Amino acid sequence: MADHPHVPNDPSRPAGGQAAAAQSAAASAPGRPTLAIVGATGAVGTVMLSLLDERPDVWGEIRLIASARSAGRTLRVRGEDVVVQALAPEVFDGVDIAMFDVPDEISAIWAPVAAEHGAIAVDNSGAFRLDPDVPLVVPEVNPDALADIPRGIIANPNCTTLSMIVAVGALHREFGLESLFATSYQAASGAGQVGIDTLYDQLAAVGGRRDLGQTAGDVRKTIGDDGFGPFPAPLALNVVPWAGSLKDGGWSSEELKIRNESRKILGLPSLRISATCVRVPVITTHAVAVHARFGRPVTGAEARAVLTNAPGVAVLDDPANGEFPTPADVVGTDPTWVGRIRQSPDDPHEVALFVCGDNLRKGAALNTLQIAETLVARGLR
């Protein structure tokens, strides 16, 4: 497969165009790997099908798999109709790579089944991320972790970790990360389609009302107790300092994911890292305010130069002209966008950044697909 080179992490790569032109040939080419997409009908699966249209096509057959409820539906893949199959052991026969975007408990059962059938499973659930026998991979940061895949399973990081780790990883390679503070501004779609629907409904309820947000609880009353969807409080006209489930010491599972996954991806098992995760009324694209301390002094210009040359990173940093990344301005794009790059006036080892990444693309579908593409480029192992 090494004769199909590609550049999975180049943000300057044009979308569509050349890749689309190569599609028919690729789909019928003999010897190309078979790809299965498990969870093809979900929010991330939908983005995955878009990405397959946009990126250089290295695939033979692409098999779509979902729950029995969604089986039989037809989706467009590379310009052709493909019928969705129900999840079952035999659908993995002949599959080279199976990408999973399904709940933890489904992945926990079915990723090993795919591996038993000879596929490499690339899993976007939380089921395997901290398993020492499962590499947790971001191709721009730790591609060498793909050298050993003992269980036949590779894990894709959590979307919030992925929103910042490409930028943080590039700085770490150059300057040596010592500690990290990360506070998030997380989009509703991180909670899935129900999160998106909930925020749209809430915005419809508050839009045009000029009396809300000035008195305690009036937003809550307007939306109604049954209108919070997957969130523990109103999200429109509000921010909610909670994502995930409660863990020891008052930390949320989302905050500990950022800590534990960043440590594993960066190969820094005792990194000091502290996160606060907050949901904001944005549909898609997570933002993260990062304050990072390095082993040596780092000026803003040095950090900017490293980030400008880092694969998968786009720098937008000219606040005098209103240029910095915002979620609504970068949603739907592939890079990790970085702005507000500045050195601490109190600690020359510390750099602050504001980072934005589309949580459905780089935060989920794109990184999973990049892992799969990297496997193909390396001849699958």
Next chain:
Amino acid sequence: MADHPHVPNDPSRPAGGQAAAAQSAAASAPGRPTLAIVGATGAVGTVMLSLLDERPDVWGEIRLIASARSAGRTLRVRGEDVVVQALAPEVFDGVDIAMFDVPDEISAIWAPVAAEHGAIAVDNSGAFRLDPDVPLVVPEVNPDALADIPRGIIANPNCTTLSMIVAVGALHREFGLESLFATSYQAASGAGQVGIDTLYDQLAAVGGRRDLGQTAGDVRKTIGDDGFGPFPAPLALNVVPWAGSLKDGGWSSEELKIRNESRKILGLPSLRISATCVRVPVITTHAVAVHARFGRPVTGAEARAVLTNAPGVAVLDDPANGEFPTPADVVGTDPTWVGRIRQSPDDPHEVALFVCGDNLRKGAALNTLQIAETLVARGLR
């Protein structure tokens, strides 16, 4: 004036009621100090008049002052009509305390004029905050700074600093603050009435639209380039990592205010402090994610106990039951609300918090009035 005790910082204090009952008597009582409110017709001035209705009344005459444009208007003060006077030197004759909520350049000229006329000026602009001869005061944190008022001027901190400093100050008193990371979730009203109007207009434009926020720039196009108001990017369905003006090294003026004002208020001139200020689509109440490191280990329980007993602080911290402060749930209230109190698993000296404070009340009008009330309780000096 010491015979008029009050409890300016007690969040359990009932609003209205007893205070309102005492109003008529207070308004006509001989020997009570004369208060001037400069900027009475603005957003903060409006909140100030509400607070004067709610709190124990220690005032004799209350004089309302605004620009020539607003002079002649009538506002209700303690249940009575008061005519707004135009700003001029003679309006300060006989004034004991003059509270200013006007732009920096107006305060820079007129606060000294009030002081020359024998008033103590309590100024909420940025004109004097870092002047070494002007105390910068939060009554719960550094009331003793009122012992010396060389220029006859006292400064009120910036609203974002005020949203967190009462909680941080309480922890510092007990545990000794060593370094601080603060990232903000700042409300539109921090940019004044035009900020509020802009966000309401943007929400009216996006409310009910289910197609926005999925593609780069579609929110920007829907709102239109002339709809951003005082913000450098769309605020609805977005977050904007910018507040204030550009300073050295890429820092925003708002971020440096948090740093410099916190150092002065806490009496820690070389405190390591790093802030990222981000505007969010909330009408009123700033939130701040705080990660603070202290001179000794601090458990979550120890921090919670100190905060529970701290004047001006209300703790809401039971995430298992969805209890943590959010801006929409605490707007219009006086305390600094604190939740998500937790000790770092990597550094026992570090505690994380999520703090919310109404930026128009404690962040502006309330703290200004508390300073004035404290002066009265202390016999003006």
